[in-house]
Amino acid sequence: MPETSKPLRADAERNRRLVLDAAAAAFAEHGLEVGVAEIARRAGVGRGTMFRRFPTKEHLIAAIVVDRMDQAGARGRELFADPNPDAALFELLASMVDAAQTDRALFEAVGDTFLANADIRVAHAELIGVLDQLLRRAQDAGTVRDDVGALDLLMMFKGVCEAARPFSVDVAARQLELVRAALRPVAASERLSGRPPTLDDMERALPQVKGKASAQ
């Protein structure tokens, strides 16, 4: 039924969007304790649809995390066109701080085990790829030291996200400025030791969820 499959897909995609937005809003408002049935109600979708698509709250949380990573990746790709590679890199990072502020609980819920979820792993690797390209552009332009890799940056960025709380001072802005300072070009004598970590290094270092991980 090629005539109907497209509208159906569009409808399913619309429902999916409604659910993810309702869930993100509910979680931000009331924490992760909000039930899946309550989220279905808020999204205005049937419980059957809801539970077929997201059998558990973990599925829902993972889907929002993937969505956020996809959004950051899309923003990063737009920034490839920015004539100022340095501004582009830090604009992506700033938007990721904002996302961390809104979705802190979600990312914490996924935590260290995120690489055990295949969808998150793919979205994460794509986002790293985008970040890597923005970083290289700034490095080629000579505004960022050329001995850091995307994962070095991402780890440093944890401090920024840690600061992305409702502090009474804008601690996150200060942290981002410090990251920027750390990334300034340096003399040969001040280059980092070793080599930048890779995604493979990261996958080996992070804990795997038993069962799930080995099933993939």
Added chain:
Amino acid sequence: MPETSKPLRADAERNRRLVLDAAAAAFAEHGLEVGVAEIARRAGVGRGTMFRRFPTKEHLIAAIVVDRMDQAGARGRELFADPNPDAALFELLASMVDAAQTDRALFEAVGDTFLANADIRVAHAELIGVLDQLLRRAQDAGTVRDDVGALDLLMMFKGVCEAARPFSVDVAARQLELVRAALRPVAASERLSGRPPTLDDMERALPQVKGKASAQ
């Protein structure tokens, strides 16, 4: 009984030390699932003594975290005598990375709610005080930018601790070098926005454990 109270205290302190060391070793080896009874057995102390002192595993974990903070504070105070304030500051940070590597699970277990525990809060504030003094010494010597505070540094340091895992590259060393780069003195035009966060800012921003927090 003033004659016996001192040896008794020394004995209690020795038992406490045995328990904390046994617990830290057991947790590092087998994770936080190890039971309190098993730790008593390893420490060679009676279960009665153990449960009187540490009624739950949470008490034990908090005591180890306090112990680690005290150790870092003591190391920091020794470093006040170091003639090179810059080396002293980064030596304390490096020792804290090592501790984070060994005791990652413990600090994660305490997590965001650590300020709800009065003992941890005191140990944390004291450690911040020591870090602040080492930072100021390096700032006075002109080797570290004077617009960062101890809590800016501690947040940046989260990235370093995040990297303190068994990666196949020494990511933690790279992160520490990046923190060092971020702390280099800067021109007036590159000073951080706002003011350094304070412990009060931090206490207001971190989630409190319900009940426990209000009882203090």
